[in-house]
Amino acid sequence: MSKVVILCGGRGTRMEKETEYRPKPMVEIGDRPILWHIMKVYAHYGFNEFILCLGYKGEVIRNYFLNFAALTSDVTVHLGKGKIEFPNAAPESEWKVTLVDTGLDALTGARIKKIEKYIDEEPFLLTYGDAVANVNIGKLAKFHMRHRKTATVTGVYPVTRSQFGELGAKGIYVREFLEKPSKEMGLVNGGFFVFNKNIFNYLTDDDACTFEKERIARLANDGELAVYKHRGFWQCMDTIRDFNLLNELYRGEMSPWFKLDH
Numbered sequence: 001m002s003k004v005v006i007l008c009g010g011r012g013t014r015m016e017k018e019t020e021y022r023p024k025p026m027v028e029i030g031d032r033p034i035l036w037h038i039m040k041v042y043a044h045y046g047f048n049e050f051i052l053c054l055g056y057k058g059e060v061i062r063n064y065f066l067n068f069a070a071l072t073s074d075v076t077v078h079l080g081k082g083k084i085e086f087p088n089a090a091p092e093s094e095w096k097v098t099l100v101d102t103g104l105d106a107l108t109g110a111r112i113k114k115i116e117k118y119i120d121e122e123p124f125l126l127t128y129g130d131a132v133a134n135v136n137i138g139k140l141a142k143f144h145m146r147h148r149k150t151a152t153v154t155g156v157y158p159v160t161r162s163q164f165g166e167l168g169a170k171g172i173y174v175r176e177f178l179e180k181p182s183k184e185m186g187l188v189n190g191g192f193f194v195f196n197k198n199i200f201n202y203l204t205d206d207d208a209c210t211f212e213k214e215r216i217a218r219l220a221n222d223g224e225l226a227v228y229k230h231r232g233f234w235q236c237m238d239t240i241r242d243f244n245l246l247n248e249l250y251r252g253e254m255s256p257w258f259k260l261d262h
Contacts, residue, residue, distance in 0.1 A: 001049060002141060002194075003119060004042050008035065008129040009055020009102055009111055014239050023057045025129030026064065027243060030250040033064070034237055037132050037257060039095070044260050045137040047125065048095050051118050053102040053111040065097050109202075109209035116200045127191040132246070132257035133234035135192050139261075143228050144194035147172060150224035151199055153216070156190030156234040167227055174225040177217040187227065189216070190234050198224075233257055 012024030019027065025035035039050060054061055064071070069086045076085040086093075098118055102111040112126065123144055125137070135154055144152040153174065155167050167187045168176035177189075189212065202215045209215075219225040233256040237243055249255060 002047060002121070003049045003051055003124045004039075004047050005051045005053065005112065005115060005119075005124060005126040006035065006038065006129050007108055007111055007126070008052050008061055009058065009104075009106060010130075011056045012130070015237075015243065017240060018243060021057070022060045023055070023129075024237070026057075026060050027237065029132075029237075029246045034132065034246070035061070035129050038127065038129065039092075041132070041135070041257060041260065042125070042137055043091070043095065045141075047137060049098075050095065051098045051100060051115050052129075053100055053115060055102055055104055055106060055111070058099070058101055062099050065099065068092065103207055106207040107210040109211035109215055110205055110207050112211060113200060113203040113205045113209065116197075119197060119200075122197045123194050124197075126193040126195060128236075130238065131191055131234065131236040133190060133192065133230065134232045134257050134259050134261075135190075135230050135234075136261045137192070140192060140228050141194055144226070147226045149173075149226045150196050150202075150222075151219050152194040152226045152228050154190045154192035155187040155227040155229050157186075157231060158188060158234065168220075169227045169229075172226050173223065174216075174220045174227050177213070177220050187229065190230060192228075192230070233259070 008023060008025045010024060012019035015024060015027065026033040029037055052061060072090050073086040074088050076087055100115050102114045140154060155169065166178040167174045167189060168178055169187055202218060203209055216225065235242065235246060237246055
């Protein structure tokens with residue numbers, strides 16, 4: 001089964017009120033970090049092996065997963081034996097999570113390159129630790145396998161203008177990457193990638209290596225970037241306004257990112 005890489009190292013400077021003491025992937029929707037919500041979407045489709053690229057306040061994410069069972073399950077402690085049991089193990093007990101320190105100041109391309117040694121098969125999946133969507137991950141992976149290109153990006157149609165670059169697509173392929181979106185918002189990079197191992201040839205482990213601009217553009221120019229178009233729900237958590245919106249949806253028991261196909 002393909003591994004899932006999640007970029008968790010950014011500082012979240014637009015959400016300083018929430019990220020002063022924790023990384024953005026640990027900001028909560030309801031009573032769980034957005035990171036957990038993202039992982040649940042992948043797990044729904046059977047992708048249970050994760051590699052988390054840590055950076056800013058990565059110890060918060062480490063502690064969360066090291067203590068996950070104790071935080072989310074009933075606990076029985078045999079005081080005289082030093083034995084701990086979890087009578088009602090959560091579904092997440094099937095997850096395998098590798099926590100990798102990819103550097104405090106590394107940009108996204110460098111973070112991806114630094115986990116290359118953990119990718120022993122292809123394809124593998126990757127996303128950001130700050131956006132939720134009801135993407136059918138199974139169909140996304142099959143789409144990637146059919147076209148046999150280096151990379152597939154999930155293109156989304158945001159309801160409001162986005163800071164993400166626009167994808168100039170023709171058919172199923174991205175022909176150009178526009179850093180400044182057009183006046184009428186089109187298809188943008190929504191994350192939820194699938195890669196073959198050749199992606200590592202486009203990256204370096206220099207902390208200044210970013211993925212979203214030069215490397216995506218190079219993939220497009222080489223004819224190695226396909227786009228999986230997703231017209232369902234997608235929402236990033238880039239600002240406090242986004243944070244409030246996602247929590248309103250969760251409290252209203254809508255949670256559209258959990259309305260998933262099989």
